[in-house]
Amino acid sequence: KYPMKKFLITGGAGFIGSHVVRRFVNTYPEYEIVNLDKLTYAGNLANLKDVEDKPNYRFVKADITDAAEMNALFEAEDFDAVIHLAAESHVDRSIADPTAFVMTNVIGTVNLLNAARAYWKGKYDSKRFYHVSTDEVYGALGETGMFTETTAYDPHSPYSASKASSDHFVRSYHDTYGLDVVISNCSNNYGSHHFPEKLIPLAINNIKNNQPVPVYGKGENVRDWLWVEDHARAIDVIFHKAKTGETYNIGGHNEWKNIDLINLLCRIMDEKLGRPAGTSAQLITYVTDRAGHDLRYAIDSTKLQQKLDWVPSLQFEEGLAKTVDWFLENEEWLKDVTSGNYQAYYDTQY
Template sequence: MKILVTGGAGFIGSAVVRQAVNAGHEVVNLDALTYAACLDNVESVSSNPLYTFEHADIRDRAALDRIFFEHNPDKVMHLAAESHVDRSIDSPGAFIQTNVLGTYNLLEAARAHWIAKGSQETFRFHHISTDEVYGSLGETGQFTEDTPYDPRSPYSASKASSDHLVRAWHETYGLPVVLTNCSNNYGPFHFPEKLVPVIILNALAGKPLPIYGNGANIRDWLYVEDHADALLTVLEAGEVGRAYNIGGENERTNLQLVQTLCGILDELRPAETPYADLITYVADRPGHDARYAIDPTRISTELGWRPSVTVEEGLRRTVEWYLKNEDWWRALQSREGVGERLGTKA
């Protein structure tokens, strides 16, 4: 396959790029290199002749048209997005511009390319989204692909909007699309503003480990390398017009997750006192969803995909990676907003 990956210098996008290139696919990595992007994430494949980088913004339609014309991809994997809920609370406009208008531009550029190539049946537009579009669950139940949308934050609302656009372009224009909605990712190359890297790096620095509210919010945790594998599986074998929920089958409260990370760090990098002593409860995020849980039955039964690691195994790999790659995360800690509490303006 020749795949155009948007957001390929980001956390999930770079995992997709690495796996796709290593699997022998030709990849064009389109990224605007905003604050959370890092080309070091794809350094391991950057010299591979199958890999090409295009510094461009999905809000720039002319750049998109040029890239489609010059590279002639037969697949698109759309991962470029503003994705941090706390930042969306403080600055929602950037999320509308990138996640909604950017997706519209990409859909139109992809549609023009698809038509110019004779509306090839093998073309695919794979839109990667989040389980947050479904809103918040109670103590029981799971999100399925038929769960009604109920976004609660500017971030999830912008992603819900982009999902609707993709479906509309399929129904109205026939563009061959597939969609995926994933649970919370974690793993190597995770930008140091999200929960897992914040806990790891704060612990190593002896700083407080912040937990929103009482730490009872539940998430389904998905190792990023498993997610990349699932995305490529859907791209190759998913049914056109269909959505697939991707989960790790690893529900944990935020407090449980942090306690697990502390236990791993106690073993691998022991300090004078247990890292759990640094846990600090802070004011909750506005509109904080109580629980997310994915029902992965469709992707499991139709495509044969299942996660390969438990959350405990994945977190251990993640901690080991951060301990071995200090140069990577040190270089990112001076970027705007890193190390600050965001999402409080509401």
Template sequence: MQTYLVTGGTGFIGSNFILKARREDWATVINLDKLTYASHPQTLASLSDDAGYQFVQGDIGDPNLVRTLLNQYQPDAILNFAAESHVDRSILSPQDFIQTNVVGTFHLLEASRVYWEQLAVERKAQFRFLHVSTDEVYGSLNPTDPAFREDTPYAPNSPYAASKAGSDHLVRAYHHTYGLPTLTTHCSNNYGPRQFPEKLIPLIILNALDGKPLPIYGDGQNVRDWLYVSDHCDAIERVLRHSLVGETYNIGGRNELTNLAVVEQICSILDDLAPKPNFNHSSLITFIQDRPGHDRRYAIDCSKIQRDLGWQPAESFESGLLKTVQWYLANARWIEQVRSGAYQSWITQNYCDRAVKSPLQASVETPP
């Protein structure tokens, strides 16, 4: 069995990947995570007695620690999930995103290069560095534009997207300059169990259950392609095992929906699973002042990964969203643990000072 060094493995996508990797015996896993606000060790509590899993608290920007872990555990692959990933936070505090996503990735790449160059010939040929990125590096699409392809020019519009674009370019440079066997994936919006509730879908689920307003930016017509996290994990493993080095793959769910449509579907599911007398959860929908530079539409063309590697999403948006809502309804303790004072402060900072607009005002407003 191979050994993976997974960075950022206590966050949303990383933790789902690790749980799946151990459940399906993909590899033994070393999880290096800084444990920032969005990382929760209890998410991986089920692996506490698993001899094939090891957690190490630390920063990918600490080259001495990374070198020590590489020499100690001798991984066959490094999967870099570690990132600051919330656009709203990047607008308010961009320096954190540059430090983690650009500088941190550089230090991880440099330590990986030194480690890889010292491997024996056979292990050197088998080693992989997989970098998990985002469709946001491609910028924004108009309603009739074709979906993002792997050769779509970069045009990042937020500090978050720019920091991920910078890390992507570093990964590409380390492959072309040093020969480091890298792979890069660009995913669309992920959703599913264990997602920190600052993101749209868990935020709406939890606010609706609490009877709080369901905040929607602008007119609610911003479009995203939604990818169930388990499908994303399967795609990453497929790329890691079967892709040629140096390749880039777009991974999407083929579920283009407006933010308003997503919120309305959540409300409909909650009306069925958590009904309240004479009440529709959609009555809580509240349109608020848009965030600066809000990209209008993302869409992923994932035909390359389907053609080359035979991957396609297993979940429809309807089936994945139902599973997601059911998970949050069944895991009140996890929710209570992650909704700390720091989380509540962030919600207040980001949402409470935004001007509230009526649905009528939002529906007639000219899109940005």
């Protein structure tokens, strides 16, 4: 089956996708990487400035909800593999407008599966469809327990419902048509190029600008944070080593209550900005809770650690400090993505 040559990576201009593209372009010069992205508000080619001139990289602007466009692309290009990340990814936006999530996350995924099914016919043994998914499909945990690969699906938000649906479709194409598929479900990522609608980059941006840092409810919800480059490395390992039809959970074994995380971030920001200790924490503002807010996520990644020898590389405090450095050093990037429609969105939320 290996080496595969031509990869379609969808959503490569987004946060995690750009790290996956960068990793594959740099690690595998023998692979041809085609990055397909619609460039929604979350897609940004500036995320890939350092690889755009590499000979094994190409960008295609396209929309996965357009079935004819996907079919034409698969007909024109003999892809060996798909790594599918394109999605509407923000829970709060899904609460405001679920339909966009059904269109991209469900219909878009089915369009890609249909194109793979049709144009890879007779060659399934030499092709692979890798679907990147989330731990949110498993629902919410109480104070104890962890999500394993066999935890029953129980999504609560329109976002997680759409991702759960897409996971089911991907598995069904394996079980029904014999397509070679692999799925991974990952916990919350953080790191460079993270769009500032999500908690960590939003808080960094607001602290930097002396704006309130909104904490939903009592700040007691728990998330399991993983450095985005560790996620990209996990995708690389799973893509190359998983058996067909397998699922892997990816997580940092790194649970934080939101309020504890924000307090840690405030301490780091005070230090980096040379402000007296306690200055940034004064910006913390408790706001109305997210509707249907899942209490706690925690991933058991034992299978990935034991079978494929993957472990997270970066300790959280170090990763967070590195992330803050990146945002402070990339002021132009931050200004660009928070200009235009960003403020209008922000005003509807807070």
